[in-house]
Amino acid sequence: MPAARSPLPWVALGVVAVLLVAGDRYGFHRDELYLVEAGRHPDLAYPDQPAPVPLLAAWWYDLSGGDLRWFRLLPALAAGVVVLAAGLTARELGGDRRDQTWTALVVGTATTLLVAGHLFGTTVFDMALTAVTVWLLLRAVRRGRDPGAWALAGASAGAALAVKTLPLLVLGCCLLALLLVGPRTALRSPWPWLATGLACLGLVPSLLWQATNGWPQLDMAASIGGGGSGTSTDRWLLPLLLPTLTGATFVLVVVGAVALWRDRSLRWLAVAAVLLVGALVATGGKPYYAFGLVPVLVAAGVATARRWAGTRRARRGLLVGLVGLNAGVSAVLALPLLPASRAPVDVVYDHGEQVGWPEYVDTVAAAAAEGEAQLVLTGNYGQAGALDLARRQGVTLPPVASGHVGYWHWSRPEGEPSRVLVVGLDDAAGRLFGRCDVVATVDNAAGLDNDERGTTLRMCSGPTTDWDALWPRLRRTG
Secondary structure, eight states: OOGGGOSHHHHHHHHHHHHHHTTTSSOOOHHHHHHHHHHTSOOSEETTEESHHHHHHHHHHHHTTTOHHHHTHHHHHHHHHHHHHHHHHHHHTTOOHHHHHHHHHHHHTOHHHHHHHHSOSHHHHHHHHHHHHHHHHHHHHHHOSOHHHHHHHHHHHHHHHHHOSTHHHHHHHHHHHHHHHOOOTGGGSSHHHHHHHHHHGGGHHHHHHHHHTTOHHHHHHHHHHTTOSTTOOOSSHHHHHTTTSOHHHHHHHHHHHHHHHHSTTTHHHHHHHHHHHHHHHHHTOOGGGGGGGHHHHHHHHHHHHHHHHTTOHHHHHHHHHHHHHHHHHHHHHHSSOSOGGGOOTTTOGGGGGGSSHHHHHHHHHHHHHHHTOSEEEESSHHHHHHHHHHHHTTOOOOOEEEOBTTHHHHOOOOSOOSEEEEESOHHHHHHHEEEEEEEEEOOOTTOOOOSSTTOEEEEEEEESSOHHHHHHHTOBOO
16 A cells, blocks of 8 residues: 555544644643653553553653653554555555544544544553554455465564553453354464464553453553543443544444444454443443554445445435534543643543643642752642652652552652652542641642642641551552
């Protein structure tokens, strides 16, 4: 598929360009602050994720000089890979160049992809590798017993599982669907099972770390399922899908699922989608966990919709209008195009977590200096990550500690500091220290009601016990 003859690379580059233009509109996200600091403490894995993305984040942050727009170049490129994979999936389903182009456009303007592609996190890399793996898996199933096709699918799955464990759910649903409805011809050869073994190699480092550290990721999953994350959702079908897929994307996913079900050779993809949604509803998973199968569903939906439209101008105009509306609504919702004070945080939670960190750092630094704090103890990894990044940039701050997720493993306080500035931890501060006085409250210049606005800072002294006893009580994985 030479680039000069195919529009797919240009659609992908267009999505990358849009993401870069909007890349530095607000500020760093709390997850980005955490990932950069996590990558500075190399390990086989972390309580909430495998190691590759944190290591990549720390390395790329240094290489990009801390410039936010260029720091977010890699996630933008990963979003472009999703767009390319969507177009190639359409081609694998027999779609012509127009089917491929429209599939790429619809997937590339999906709200979920734009939100993920805007931020440096595990999500967009997970989406990219899962989309590529599903495309390669579709190729392998259609080619039957081609060892090369299965080797590519297995290697891609291994890379996806090395980055995040979530693709295991998508790929597990695909395998179960193949066993249930076929085609089973390829499964009678050794190649799919060798590919499965190759894929499982990607899980080894994370499994080793989890097994030796008490499986904290299970606690994290339970917390998300119980609504403990800012992006958790209700366990119902429509609330699961509608916030994820706006307008045309949602319609084409449903149309595509029906079309795949009607084709016996492709029915397994429709069954896999139903199994995946059912698993997420049952476990309380986040909406974007289902995105790995969205490209293939959209590809089938686009081909069906274009056949329905045919040469009728009104129907074709309707489809073009839906796709255009989808792109416009997604851009406004997903990207930081509006002023920070008007960011749609009720729809896209992540906007709020990019606002107010400079004011937060200034407030903490001033309170720590005035109270002569020897340590800053924070309630979550975003608070700690922002302070650690500021310290590396020359802001005068005492050492930073937190019991949240990975920070619990690498930030245990040294010595016995008598004066501790506690950020948040409203319920625990009084139990951990003999005396705590409120000294400041966090706010942001935009006046945006996000997770950090209103956080209380307390100057505490007289720990009720030593750090050996205190530190296990501060551990929080959710």
